């Protein structure tokens with residue numbers, strides 16, 4: 001195999017315009033965060049019933065996707081698939097930037113973001129949340145080292161070891177993120193052991209969808225060749241992951257249906273939960289899982305346009321899935337008095353209503369923008385992207401046709 | 405220093421309470437001695453010799469009565485903004501109706517001051533903590549407002565302060581962006597007092613709430629717990645709640 | 653070019669200082685007087701110089717002891733700082749004003765404090781909330797005095 005030639009992307013006006021355009025979203029998010037903090041959270045849709053809202057959906061999505069974005073790198077250095085090697089650097093970069101974006105949203109939504117320093121100096125080691133803070137910072141460090149090993153020729157020999165560490169770390173990280181919910185024994189929807197593995201599979205799928213989109217967009221924008229071989233490989237892999245998520249979703253609901261105590265919440269999500277039921281069947285299952293599968297494996301699977309649409313739909317489906325888990329799980333009333341109808345001035349016994357507010361969305365999108373901006377700037381200042389990913393460059397023995 | 409001159413000396417203020425002021429001891433020694441009784445001296449930390457608890461008799465809890473809630477709101481200055489979804493409620497009246505028999509009853513629901521509080525386990529900074537005497541509190545100085553504790557609480561007992569506050573009461577500091585919940589009126593309890601809700605309930609002669617030391621076998625609450633069958637809400641979680649109920 | 657801008661900068665500085673010194677002592681903080689003395693020979697709960705430098709440490713220490721261990725002594729309690737340093741009059745200054753004891757210095761030193769996002773910045777108007785069973789005129793007395801009176805048998809239920 002030829003030596004891959006990596007180069008920074010071009011600077012100049014188009015670059016600044018691109019960064020500026022993304023920057024607008026970042027600024028808007030900062031404004032939204034300020035607005036929420038200044039007035040207090042009552043200006044959002046969040047309340048004492050629905051405690052975590054849209055920002056958390058985006059944050060969790062980005063964090064989960066971050067560890068998934070590292071997959072491509074892992075496949076190349078841990079599982080030795082050389083075809084993916086030229087993509088490994090971008091994969092590592094995206095893993096870091098997506099995580100930064102997600103954490104930024106999480107932090108900006110805190111009641112006291114000014115006390116971030118407290119979060120870093122006071123630790124409750126029993127808290128899975130505190131563990132996650134360490135997992136996240138550690139992840140950035142580990143992936144940073146991994147990138148360095150890849151990019152510094154003298155260090156190349158350690159790439160595999162670093163990649164292994166990063167791979168194990170990312171599995172732990174996603175398990176940790178999933179456990180944030182898994183540990184909430186109080187809430188029926190979250191209290192399931194399958195939550196953690198499900199989050200890992202979700203991360204594969206969301207991370208890869210974002211990776212493919214960013215890869216195609218960057219190469220188009222930088223006007224560098226990107227061959228079908230690599231794109232088709234990636235999209236086939238995405239198809240597998242989307243199907244795997246679907247499988248886990250089914251398993252999750254089936255195991256839940258097995259226990260009588262979960263019938264209520266299952267009925268809520270699957271049958272009569274209003275918006276949550278619609279989100280589940282229409283967006284998560286229909287638009288976000290089945291349609292992308294059809295697009296990826298169907299006749300449209302050879303077109304870049306359809307592939308990007310499939311990636312986009314996977315992302316939308318993923319957001320919907322996390323929305324249902326986080327917000328649907330809170331909207332469903334907690335069962336405190338079995339066999340009784342409960343009512344109070346504090347919305348006991350009723351489905352809590354939640355309408356996402358504009359600032360919440362702006363903040364969430366801002367997280368995505370932070371991730372994208374950091375990625376674009378990263379590829380500008382360091383050599384993340386190969387000059388060419390044309391088929392003959394990637395894998396001379398592979399032709400575009402048999403990759404698909 | 406100019407601001408110190410020409411002012412009367414109010415010795416009293418500093419003589420009392422501040423057990424560190426040795427001078428106080430010398431001048432009015434009796435003040436401390438017979439005040440203490442079984443109460444904890446102000447300078448002593450709380451210990452696990454005591455575990456505060458509450459027994460609520462839902463049979464005695466009158467439907468339509470809201471006195472405990474009102475007392476709590478007054479005590480802590482929980483004024484509300486006419487926004488029920490975000491207004492703080494440390495204690496609330498819950499109405500139960502048996503799905504089969506139609507029997508209705510009411511009871512006050514508040515922080516259950518668990519022995520193994522999930523909110524304490526999950527809090528990343530340790531702001532949510534349990535005192536040695538079993539009272540579960542939020543140290544608002546180090547609360548970052550992540551609300552994970554609210555997600556973890558099985559009783560929905562916590563509120564997030566959703567707006568800027570002013571004119572908080574000196575003994576009940578609370579502010580925007582942090583989480584709060586029933587403190588068992590810790591400021592009263594530390595002064596050998598009873599929580600405001602319990603007092604209000606007795607004042608109306610409903611006597612549905614008893615407060616006391618669960619570790620003290622001779623306390624009223626321990627006696628009643630021995631005598632009657634009582635239950636914990638969500639006993640399945642094995643949190644060993646400090647608040648117990650009769651009649652549910 | 654560089655020289656010019658340096659001169660301009662220097663000029664700006666010196667005129668700034670000149671204007672400041674003209675205003676004289678008025679730019680120093682005007683610290684409101686406290687309501688009481690700790691003892692005959694000591695104004696505050698520690699010597700004034702010590703308090704000026706280290707009050708935050710005393711308050712912080714007390715804060716943790718009170719919140720976590722239920723230690724409720726008065727000497728370094730923030731409530732007592734306020735009781736003594738801020739008037740309980742209807743029109744007593746808020747912490748946002750430079751006439752408020754805390755802010756008089758803090759705005760001068762440009763150190764922001766967030767104590768009063770949660771804590772009362774003025775003494776309590778009615779303290780009967782603390783000790784409902786006590787008679788007397790609680791408005792005029794700090795909690796502590798009430799408790800002391802009670803312990804002396806003066807104000808019993």
Ligand code: SF4
Pocket residue numbers: 526527528529530531532542543546547548549550551552553554582583
């Ligand atoms: S909101 Fe505050 S008390 Fe609750 S878990 Fe977060 S930091 Fe801890």
